[in-house]
Amino acid sequence: MENPLTITINSNLTLTASFEKVEEPSTVANYLGTKCKEVSYTSIPDANYAEGDYSYYTYGWQSDGTDQNSCVNSYQGVSTEGIDLVKAVLSDAKDKLGQIVPVNTWIFHSQLSNIETICSDYKPFTDDFSCFDLGVIAAATVTQYVLHNGGEFKLSEHFWRDEEQNGNGYKVAYHEYFHIHQNSHKFYFEETQNFGINMSQFSKVDQNKGVNLVGPVWLEEGGAEFTGVWYSSLKEWVDYKEIWTGYLDEARSVISDAASRGDIVSLRDYETRYTIEEVESSQNPTGTPREFAYAYSAGGLAHIYLIKTGKTNLDNVVSNYYLNIAELERDHVGEGYKYAFEKYFGMPIDDFYVEFDEFMLKSREEQISILELN
Numbered sequence: 491m492e493n494p495l496t497i498t499i500n501s502n503l504t505l506t507a508s509f510e511k512v513e514e515p516s517t518v519a520n521y522l523g524t525k526c527k528e529v530s531y532t533s534i535p536d537a538n539y540a541e542g543d544y545s546y547y548t549y550g551w552q553s554d555g556t557d558q559n560s561c562v563n564s565y566q567g568v569s570t571e572g573i574d575l576v577k578a579v580l581s582d583a584k585d586k587l588g589q590i591v592p593v594n595t596w597i598f599h600s601q602l603s604n605i606e607t608i609c610s611d612y613k614p615f616t617d618d619f620s621c622f623d624l625g626v627i628a629a630a631t632v633t634q635y636v637l638h639n640g641g642e643f644k645l646s647e648h649f650w651r652d653e654e655q656n657g658n659g660y661k662v663a664y665h666e667y668f669h670i671h672q673n674s675h676k677f678y679f680e681e682t683q684n685f686g687i688n689m690s691q692f693s694k695v696d697q698n699k700g701v702n703l704v705g706p707v708w709l710e711e712g713g714a715e716f717t718g719v720w721y722s723s724l725k726e727w728v729d730y731k732e733i734w735t736g737y738l739d740e741a742r743s744v745i746s747d748a749a750s751r752g753d754i755v756s757l758r759d760y761e762t763r764y765t766i767e768e769v770e771s772s773q774n775p776t777g778t779p780r781e782f783a784y785a786y787s788a789g790g791l792a793h794i795y796l797i798k799t800g801k802t803n804l805d806n807v808v809s810n811y812y813l814n815i816a817e818l819e820r821d822h823v824g825e826g827y828k829y830a831f832e833k834y835f836g837m838p839i840d841d842f843y844v845e846f847d848e849f850m851l852k853s854r855e856e857q858i859s860i861l862e863l864n
């Protein structure tokens with residue numbers, strides 16, 4: 491039951507968004523601990539009430555303060571450096587973005603950690619008692635299946651052990667924290683201060699291969715990448731301009747490589763994992779897969795473009811869009827993200843696709859100037 495969404499980026503990193511699950515309230519002080527010892531709930535609790543297609547929940551951790559907890563489970567082969575890196579990110583990200591669910595972190599070494607130990611610790615946090623395979627993994631999410639125990643975050647040592655990666659581990663960890671931020675708010679209603687789950691809509695999205703509640707994949711991944719790089723650069727963990735100039739070149743390469751086969755790239759092609767799989771595999775109508783990871787590179791650049799052209803601002807991009815998406819989705823089932831996009835990113839999403847696709851065909855110099863990367 492792992493890996494409904496696995497995306498290969500730069501051919502050697504795999505970013506995975508996965509579905510997990512859950513378990514009884516325990517009392518833990520507000521802390522950034524080193525062991526995720528106890529689950530809040532041993533099974534999915536009963537809803538407080540149901541209304542329409544929604545079931546509403548108020549969780550124990552909302553009132554005892556443990557929604558502010560982050561814990562780090564680390565295993566054999568993980569250096570102090572890795573643990574410190576994850577803790578530094580969890581702490582800074584909570585500060586910058588807020589936190590409305592407990593965050594359970596699992597960090598390990600792909601070769602040296604013992605999978606049995608990890609799985610025996612991990613299983614109580616999942617509702618189907620599955621585990622995960624050790625590998626190059628950076629993954630985080632909050633799903634309807636695990637929400638009662640908070641968000642979940644997994645990271646393997648590849649992301650910090652290589653000095654040539656230049657702070658990449660911080661940026662990747664921040665990116666993953668942002669997925670917890672995005673996906674916790676998609677359930678949360680600020681006014682009633684509770685969480686609502688519309689199960690029938692979730693299965694409809696799955697069946698119809700529709701756009702996820704939080705928005706298109708390029709927005710979810712690009713937003714995480716933009717935010718991860720932005721806040722990591724403020725801490726001087728990474729070089730913002732260097733990273734985005736690199737991503738611009740990658741995105742331009744996706745476009746020119748595809749164009750050589752008459753394959754026209756649009757950001758719209760990166761709305762769901764199904765459409766991405768199609769263009770990035772031999773299912774591509776041209777028979778040749780596109781170069782990878784435009785959802786990340788162009789998705790991140792799209793956020794910078796929206797800000798630099800004055801259509802939106804940092805608060806909307808990192809916060810307001812997500813804080814209001816649950817409400818807008820309830821009012822406009824299946825289309826909440828479109829309303830949120832228009833409200834917080836300054837234009838209808840369909841118009842944005844046209845404008846951004848045109849922008850991506852401009853000269854590199856012009857792009858650098860518009861994005862203020864010079």
Ligand SMILES: [Zn+2]
Binds near residue numbers: 505506711714
């Ligand atoms: Zn991601």
